[in-house]
Amino acid sequence: MKIAFSGKGGVGKSAIAALLSLAYMEKGYRVLAIDADPSPHLARLLEIRDEIIPLADMKELLAERAEKMGPYYTLNPKIEDLPEKFMKTKEQINLMVLGAIREAGAGCACPEQTVLRRLMGYLILKTQDVVIVDMEAGVEHFGRGTVVPMDVILVITKPYRGSIETSKQILKLAEELKLKKVFIVGNGIRNSQEEELLKKEFGDKIIAMLPEDKDLEKREIEGKGLWDYRGELFKKVAELRDRLLELKN
Ligand SMILES: Nc1ncnc2c1ncn2[C@@H]1O[C@H](COP(=O)(O)OP(=O)(O)O)[C@@H](O)[C@H]1O
Numbered sequence: 001m002k003i004a005f006s007g008k009g010g011v012g013k014s015a016i017a018a019l020l021s022l023a024y025m026e027k028g029y030r031v032l033a034i035d036a037d038p039s040p041h042l043a044r045l046l047e048i049r050d051e052i053i054p055l056a057d058m059k060e061l062l063a064e065r066a067e068k069m070g071p072y073y074t075l076n077p078k079i080e081d082l083p084e085k086f087m088k089t090k091e092q093i094n095l096m097v098l099g100a101i102r103e104a105g106a107g108c109a110c111p112e113q114t115v116l117r118r119l120m121g122y123l124i125l126k127t128q129d130v131v132i133v134d135m136e137a138g139v140e141h142f143g144r145g146t147v148v149p150m151d152v153i154l155v156i157t158k159p160y161r162g163s164i165e166t167s168k169q170i171l172k173l174a175e176e177l178k179l180k181k182v183f184i185v186g187n188g189i190r191n192s193q194e195e196e197l198l199k200k201e202f203g204d205k206i207i208a209m210l211p212e213d214k215d216l217e218k219r220e221i222e223g224k225g226l227w228d229y230r231g232e233l234f235k236k237v238a239e240l241r242d243r244l245l246e247l248k249n
């Protein structure tokens with residue numbers, strides 16, 4: 001299953017993507033986590049410190065291989081076939097980064113988005129494999145169709161107007177693209193009013209409600225990642241994992 005995280009900036013996409021990766025690992029899954037945000041955070045959250053060559057650089061590699069193998073060349077890699085230099089592995093988690101913005105004013109990330117869309121389209125998963133993509137904030141990846149090869153889109157939503165509006169825009173774009181499994185994940189929920197607000201706005205589109213967890217803030221201040229975090233929020237994310245496993249493909 002290929003799962004993408006979407007939503008407004010600062011709503012918790014990266015944090016929940018990291019926790020969901022850990023939750024799948026806990027169940028014996030092999031995870032390919034892809035940080036597709038030009039300002040990447042997953043490596044820090046998963047406490048992977050080695051430098052990772054951005055996936056955008058794979059473009060040349062793909063073109064090179066295609067040239068060598070002629071017009072009938074098709075690329076249907078499995079996770080283990082992906083070039084190691086683009087991936088860092090920690091236990092059952094494999095991390096790739098799409099590519100950070102290299103210089104100010106360098107324009108859009110279109111080529112990177114194309115690499116990601118192709119890779120997602122081609123990649124063949126075994127039953128114990130899961131792909132988790134932490135998308136860039138906002139809606140650009142819908143305009144570029146990067147989300148089309150994904151099986152599930154999780155739209156992280158905080159109970160405030162700005163986040164709700166971005167999420168509604170995402171649901172509309174997803175509908176236009178005829179994407180079926182698009183769900184709202186409420187995050188940072190502090191009380192029943194906040195929960196009710198999201199229920200009123202999104203009804204049965206909601207797949208999970210995740211509480212605010214002060215521990216995360218503490219970890220951010222201390223510069224600690226989430227690798228060993230198993231607090232209340234993790235338990236809720238593990239429930240989300242179980243619901244996703246029930247969906248199948
Ligand atoms: N459920 C939560 N409880 C407490 N803090 C959270 C929660 N989810 C996310 N955060 C915090 O909110 C901030 C933004 O989260 P982040 O994952 O970076 O958002 P995004 O990737 O959507 O920009 C981080 O400091 C993160 O630790």
Ligand SMILES: [Mg+2]
Pocket residue numbers: 013014015037041134
């Ligand atoms: Mg992020």
